[in-house]
Amino acid sequence: MSFFDNNVQQLKYEVLSEVAKLAFANELSAEKLMDVAGIVVPEGKARMRCCIYKERAIVNERVKIAMGGNAKKTNVVEVLEIACDECPVDGIQVTPACRGCIAHRCVNACPKQAIEVVDRQAVIDKSRCVECGRCIAACSYSAITKHTRPCVNACKANALAINKETKKVAIKEDKCISCGACVYRCPFGAIVDKSYITQAIRILLESRNNAVFKVYAVVAPSFASQYAAIPEITIEKVVTAIKKLGFFSVIEAALGADLVAYSEADELVEKGFLTSSCCPAFVQYIQKNFAALEEHVSRNLSPMARLAKEIKQRDPYGKVIFIGPCIAKKAERQLAGVKDLVDCVLTFEELQALLNAKGIDLRALEETPLNNASFFGRIFARTGGLSEAVVQALQEKEISREQFDCKPLACNGIAECKTALLKANKRLLAENFIEGMICEGGCIGGPACLTHSSKDRAFVDSYGQKAIEKTIGDAVAVFE
Amino acid sequence: MNIYVCIGSSCHQRSSYAVMRQLKAMIAENRLGNSVFVSSAFCLGHCAAGVTIQIDDEIITGVGMGNIADIFQDRILAAVR
Ligand code: FES
Numbered sequence: 001m002s003f004f005d006n007n008v009q010q011l012k013y014e015v016l017s018e019v020a021k022l023a024f025a026n027e028l029s030a031e032k033l034m035d036v037a038g039i040v041v042p043e044g045k046a047r048m049r050c051c052i053y054k055e056r057a058i059v060n061e062r063v064k065i066a067m068g069g070n071a072k073k074t075n076v077v078e079v080l081e082i083a084c085d086e087c088p089v090d091g092i093q094v095t096p097a098c099r100g101c102i103a104h105r106c107v108n109a110c111p112k113q114a115i116e117v118v119d120r121q122a123v124i125d126k127s128r129c130v131e132c133g134r135c136i137a138a139c140s141y142s143a144i145t146k147h148t149r150p151c152v153n154a155c156k157a158n159a160l161a162i163n164k165e166t167k168k169v170a171i172k173e174d175k176c177i178s179c180g181a182c183v184y185r186c187p188f189g190a191i192v193d194k195s196y197i198t199q200a201i202r203i204l205l206e207s208r209n210n211a212v213f214k215v216y217a218v219v220a221p222s223f224a225s226q227y228a229a230i231p232e233i234t235i236e237k238v239v240t241a242i243k244k245l246g247f248f249s250v251i252e253a254a255l256g257a258d259l260v261a262y263s264e265a266d267e268l269v270e271k272g273f274l275t276s277s278c279c280p281a282f283v284q285y286i287q288k289n290f291a292a293l294e295e296h297v298s299r300n301l302s303p304m305a306r307l308a309k310e311i312k313q314r315d316p317y318g319k320v321i322f323i324g325p326c327i328a329k330k331a332e333r334q335l336a337g338v339k340d341l342v343d344c345v346l347t348f349e350e351l352q353a354l355l356n357a358k359g360i361d362l363r364a365l366e367e368t369p370l371n372n373a374s375f376f377g378r379i380f381a382r383t384g385g386l387s388e389a390v391v392q393a394l395q396e397k398e399i400s401r402e403q404f405d406c407k408p409l410a411c412n413g414i415a416e417c418k419t420a421l422l423k424a425n426k427r428l429l430a431e432n433f434i435e436g437m438i439c440e441g442g443c444i445g446g447p448a449c450l451t452h453s454s455k456d457r458a459f460v461d462s463y464g465q466k467a468i469e470k471t472i473g474d475a476v477a478v479f480e
Numbered sequence: 481m482n483i484y485v486c487i488g489s490s491c492h493q494r495s496s497y498a499v500m501r502q503l504k505a506m507i508a509e510n511r512l513g514n515s516v517f518v519s520s521a522f523c524l525g526h527c528a529a530g531v532t533i534q535i536d537d538e539i540i541t542g543v544g545m546g547n548i549a550d551i552f553q554d555r556i557l558a559a560v561r
Contacts, residue, residue, distance in 0.1 A: 248523065314522060315522070369493050370489045474497070477501070478485075478487045
């Protein structure tokens, strides 16, 4: 049974698993790495591309990405040109399903007079068409379709361009916020996130079972929804599995979220208007598109970095590896203030590959408890959670409505973030706190989640209910 | 004297937060705030035997609300007085 919701994730996982096996065995030689392609694509009929030789050539590129990708490029998202299938980009097209009917709804729906019926076939004048899509909706035969590339469609940051000569997709670095939407959406797996699994494994090996230094796993709040649909797998079993990989301890990043909510409440009162800083893609989006608003971004570290700081204060020789749903976290890790706090970032996909490489079967394990954060820290995983937590923190701090009237706006996904930022830029925003989550649904919609199900939000909330600490103040009291 | 109370998940489930609160209260009560320092640790490596605390270099397991007062008397108060 696959853990993933599509086969691109599965393929990526197979490659990562093979590389992880070599890394754990300390056998990352060029020859061994060359063998991976033959293992992932065995002799026989091609399953994905024209022939197994092309498939293997692509796997070789995936191996490079699994090894950390192109070190000269700082962006953690890269295009695998050879894997890009050059999807059509010819805009709105009339397909042979057009019956040449006499209603001509398409013609009438077009605001630009771009459609004519010639010889009982609708014909689109490309010079006039603005690709509004009204004819698509109007046609009774669904005979009109729009060809945009799934990656371009997915990228709401407007960071993808098509190279006119090669027809391959390319990343506009000045626009890309490393959110990874294209990585998840490309049906050919041609846009990928650099992987740092070999770094993580090196840290684990060098720790010699936590004798030389301790390795801490900080797991994102969206951990709660990753395996929730599989009855035989509990969160507590996955914690045991992570420890079996060689981690000393597993801690909820949600505890960092509690700390963030607590101090963000104070900062909000102090500044009067604030945007959240938890989502690294949102912060990048502001920096690249709304530079004037940058001063309003909360100065708080993200929950990941905030918790890592607490860990390192207590154990300066310890290493922190974050495990989450997020590709942009890999970029955040490169920031000056975060580099020394977080030693490596893995995704849930990559965690699964590490477990597979070690032959760890999640179903068969005993349980290890995980309980660090409050309900409010835990619901950071889904849209609206951060706002609820900040409101709660204000209440706990007994800051009354009269002292500060908090009006949060939870922006679910990049489109809502954009609208709010546009308004804020013109000082037309009624609210005074913007919670910005670039992924739809919040972190549970992250590109490197194992699944993306409509039930995930409910899973997060019910896991939140299981927290021992009921208030943020109780959860963070141990740090005073 | 430095005391570390484990706030890892296993110890937390066995009420290490309460142990920590209690310890801090007793230290304040006895005005030891200048000589005994309490802080937290993320797991002291004895998860199955918690609550675990560390007094300077010594690990004590099996701590709970039932015996923290005794531990304070015998191990902490006795040592600093
Ligand atoms: S959780 Fe307390 S010793 Fe591990």
